[in-house]
Amino acid sequence: MPGSGVGVLVLRRLEDAPADGDPVRAVIRGTAVTNDGSGKVGFTAPGVDQQTAAITEAWAAAGLEPSAAQYVEAHVTGTELGDRIELEAASAAFAGGRAGDVRIGSVKSNIGHADAAAGAAALIKTVLMLENATLAPTVDVTRPVTALRDSPPRLVTEAEKWPVRAGLPRLAGVTSVGIGGTNVHVVVQEAPEQRTRPGSPAHPLVLPLSARTEHQLAALADRLARRLREADAPSLADVAHTLRTGRVAMPVRGYVVAAGAREAADKLTSLAGGRRDTVTDPRGEAWLSGEEVTWPALDGDVRRVSLPTYPFAGESYGALTPRRPATADRTAEAPDLPSPTPASAPSPSRSPSPSPSPENELASKVAELVIEALELNGAPDLEKTYFEAGGDSLTAVHLAGRLRDELGIDVPIQLFLEPITLKDMTNRIVETKQNGDADGALDTLLSEFEAES
Template identity: 60%
Template sequence: MDQAEQDDQVPEGAIAVVGMSGRFPGAPGLDAYWANLRDGVCSLTDFDAPAHEVGSKGILADADRFEARLFGFNATEAAALDPQHRLLLETAWAALEDAGYDPLRAPARTGVYVGGSPTGHMLAAATDRGLAARIGATQVRILTDREFLAPWISYRLGLDGPSMNVQTACSTSLTAVHLAAQALLLGECDTALAGGVSVDSVRPAGYVHVEGGIFSPDGRCRPFDEKAAGTVPGNGVGVVVLRRLEDALAEGDPVRAVVRGSAVTNDGSAKVGFTAPGVDRQTAAITEAWAAAGLDPARAQYLEAHGTGTELGDRIELAAAGAAFADARGHGAGIGLGSVKSNIGHLDAAAGIAAFIKTVLMLEHATLVPTVNVTAPHPALASSPFRLVTRAAPWPRPADRPGRLAGVTSVGIGGTNVHVVLEEAPRRPAAAEDGGAPVVLPLSARTEEQLRVLCRALADVLGAPGAPSPAAVAHTLWTGRTPLPVRTYVVAAGAAEAAEKLAAGVRDPHPLGEAWLAGEEAAAPAAPRGVRRVNLPGYPFAGERHGALSLAPEAARASAPRAEAGTEAVRETGAESGTESGTEGGTEAGMAAGVAAALREALGLDATDGAGGGLDRTYFEAGGDSLTAVHLVGRMRDEFGVDVPIDLFLEQLTLGAMVERIVALRAGDGELDALLDEFEAEESGS
């Protein structure tokens, strides 16, 4: 059997990636994303922050812009709509266009599987009485709650397949890919959108570094580096379009890569704590995914790891992946290893889809891209089957089948582990040409400026080496774009001619083109036999800024502490909380009441619970955990000016006695000590 015959075979259970779209730190689109990855760019942004914060983040530019009218929202609704909803709607539209499908006339039975992160906008909207009075409490909820991310896409784009929100913390978006692939294999849908979004705030906001916590002390993420000390938050959004490979090939879809198998596991209780990662079930997720693919993990050439850059998290992931790929052979220096978090930060619910899209792009370009910020590889790599990729390099295609293969792993707080096996797209015969007959290329947008941007982008594609044929471009534009009011067209027989006319704005009269300009409902011309849809530049969104709601007053926002990952700092501080002269005169009683209230609030205790008001139990007896302890340390410092040692929460004393100890402390006397190392297993889980 020759290579062409092998490539014609469709593996059982294979899922095609036919479209992609994403916006990531430093990259408004996938072309920029790829260029940054290839060139080893760190897209984390440094900015001024209060003294107790680290001013660094993977910032998503223009995260508050939204072309509301394109999706049928009025200005009031658009301002209330959470930025995550806005971005996910536009990204879903762009992903369908990338697949060659009109977003408003997508294939029947198209499903949606997406998830998002908590946002400051959502929290602020839930407590904004004026907003509820203006548009109604129910409307506020459906415009801001992340449980409506998937339904809004289905509703506004008219998609009638399953519509499901997915939520597995940091592994959310890769879990969404797994669930979408399973739904396709089960016949629950014929096309599926999968991905995620994370935009905690549209404004730059730093984070609080706690020794032994999950955040980096210097604003840089160094996965699998000997100096790995924590991650950095980031914002982003990504969506992929999936179809069964046999359908995609039969219907002329542009296949970008193939999902060969995937699996999801959970650590259960076999780990140190709820937020801690585990080894065994991470290993199981990898081995089960490769078994589902019918492939030997030893054939892998690259692993895109979760790679948060926390010392414990990286060590556990190396142990888990090392066990799964222990039999890897024939790869010279080993399986390539990397993590996109070094480039863009930890995107929370969108982390997995950022890694997935990165890996698809590497397969497309046959290039391995570097993990950045590396000082020296982690010592544990020396005894592993992996080599950390630190510079861009060609990715040769193995002589044996299958071809280039990679795994993508994502891990979530709470223990949900996901692994996806990706293979390069099958090589297909060159599409049949139509003998150079002139074709009409129709273009449209909402404004003249957007139309000019679109014409320039398409001209660049058609003027580049390896440009698609005008016949394929015409077929894609006629069947894969929503007709909009501002229109133009060009007539061309070759790619170079089309590029020149698009750049110059030359329009030769043509009956079909003139009918298009007039807005007439003209049937798309039949494509020549064998012509397929191709990936082309999509709609150039140019929405207005709609801002985002925040609980923090504008004047206080710059100094308000950011206490937890994933939310903008929204808590106001002041004398009411006991921060003013907490040790003078009669204020100790007020401070004690404030500290007790903070403990009850964090632990969900009832002040009327018995004589002790819920404070007659130890911290862990009352349901406390390490993340809440770190939160309370920050809250005690910010609201009461007291540096509480975190080991206080482990001592066998009642919460009432803890209140007395905290009040007795003086600001600056307490230090976080070595016990945080014991908590590291729980803090470094995502």
């Protein structure tokens, strides 16, 4: 499947990272880039020779033979031609090794084609496998291509322990290709063994935390507390160093003072519950007040360590926002909008009907859909314009589709672009239903989307 993605990796020279106390997750041993040039049969068609060259050159740059590889993360175009050529190139490059010693797989079966981020995703997956000493399976493979049955790489279809070899670290290759004939190969090695740190500092330490909201601060404190209770928790000095030097200072802040991991975990749990530490610290108090704090140097050799990530709010926007189920409360939020008076409406002198008119009922249903699609708080938000309420073109298509499918109203897309309030827009939508006006814009737009997909 097609897709888009973003991949971020931080690269440092191997001698610099440990010196600055940065954790090393994997080592890039060698890289190579080639291009098929005139050797390819077409602009989008890959070639065997230069893919093979990229692999062998990368392993040469690493000072290793390709036969040292244990795993290859393949690019995989998902086409008969592309996959066959990539397997042929891999087989030629790794021919020096014994058949079956090299495993092969691809992250694309998990996330699809990630466009420009495909290579980064493949490298990130490989680093994670090296960190966990586990070969992750290529999922949903039911019928491997014929070429795979005769090539040295063996497809990983089930999670396996990454084997250890005498005299060699765990080693992998990552292949990525680009349209136009560019071939890239990267040799990745497991990280060197990290030294262990003593568990408790000589004196209590301040652990500062910050977030954008109180809820996120509580979640962050809870995550860190759980991490410090684990058997392989990092040293408290390393945790304090990481929180002080590896985190952005945000407006909502808290801190605890502790001399050991157990004490710190208990106090962080209390902080997550809204209770401040009874032990105060002058620098901690300055931190709480929003000042820029110069933390004192920590004893011994400290390093930054991997800690629980920031608890993002996880809010969704636009047409892909999950639909919230209609409830009695949300139904009550729907405004009682006046509907346009039809030509056959009774005169004001007549007694009103005890039941709501079809027009008012339709207006309420339209308002409910608008509130739900735009994730509004209720009827007062209908005084905003479509764009003030956070609407966009994708949400317009989504909302127009629901109006057509659920209420039988074919709404001109241009209506969402007009500078009118949502309340007025709702009335206009009801008028569209009554008058039978429709320009087929939604059908045209959806047809264009389907043709391009």
